[in-house]
Amino acid sequence: MSPIIQINDKLISADVFEKRFACDITQCGGLCCVLGDSGAPLEEAEKAVLQDEYDNFVSYMQLAGRKAIEQQGYAVIDADGDLVTPLIGGKECAYSNFDADGTCYCAIERAFLEKKTTFRKPISCYLYPIRIKQLGEFTGLNYDVWTACDCARKKGEQDAVPLFRFLKAPLIARFGEAFYEEMERVYVSDFHF
Numbered sequence: 001m002s003p004i005i006q007i008n009d010k011l012i013s014a015d016v017f018e019k020r021f022a023c024d025i026t027q028c029g030g031l032c033c034v035l036g037d038s039g040a041p042l043e044e045a046e047k048a049v050l051q052d053e054y055d056n057f058v059s060y061m062q063l064a065g066r067k068a069i070e071q072q073g074y075a076v077i078d079a080d081g082d083l084v085t086p087l088i089g090g091k092e093c094a095y096s097n098f099d100a101d102g103t104c105y106c107a108i109e110r111a112f113l114e115k116k117t118t119f120r121k122p123i124s125c126y127l128y129p130i131r132i133k134q135l136g137e138f139t140g141l142n143y144d145v146w147t148a149c150d151c152a153r154k155k156g157e158q159d160a161v162p163l164f165r166f167l168k169a170p171l172i173a174r175f176g177e178a179f180y181e182e183m184e185r186v187y188v189s190d191f192h193f
Helices: 044-060 063-072 107-113 147-159 168-175 177-191
Strands: 004-007 010-013 096-098 104-106 130-135 138-143
Touching: 004 177, 044 107, 096 107, 104 107, 168 177
Parallel strands: 010 138
Antiparallel strands: 004 010, 096 104, 130 138
């Protein structure tokens, strides 16, 4: 088990600092939006945002995803009792689509990048492969190792990119600049050799 680093009320697995990671969608084809037993984890507030912003990104979704939303709703409860995005036929996320080359992408994020919505995508997707878990008064940040991301680990090693630095923007979006700066301080003092 990886040691735990505490920053304020956050308990962070040392893997978040030690492991190397850099998404390489040209190699994986966006498998994180396709594989898995259930959709992307959602925070309760994100369910309402998905509904409120839906008209702003629906045109970026595939028809099957729109039908999945009509049938299942903007969010569903999975077999573990967690709030997640709906799936299309038990496979890809309802909020996904595919480029001509078969690469899966997030329709919400594509709309965001084209300034059609203010919602980038669920924070669990933006922060992946870090998973957030509430632990009483603490928030845990753990590194989720998934074989679908083998190419990201390889690229991260080649480019010497620590996981937390690859996720700088989503970490700041979720926890703020001061928290990220403290992560940098911890890394430089305890992990940078």
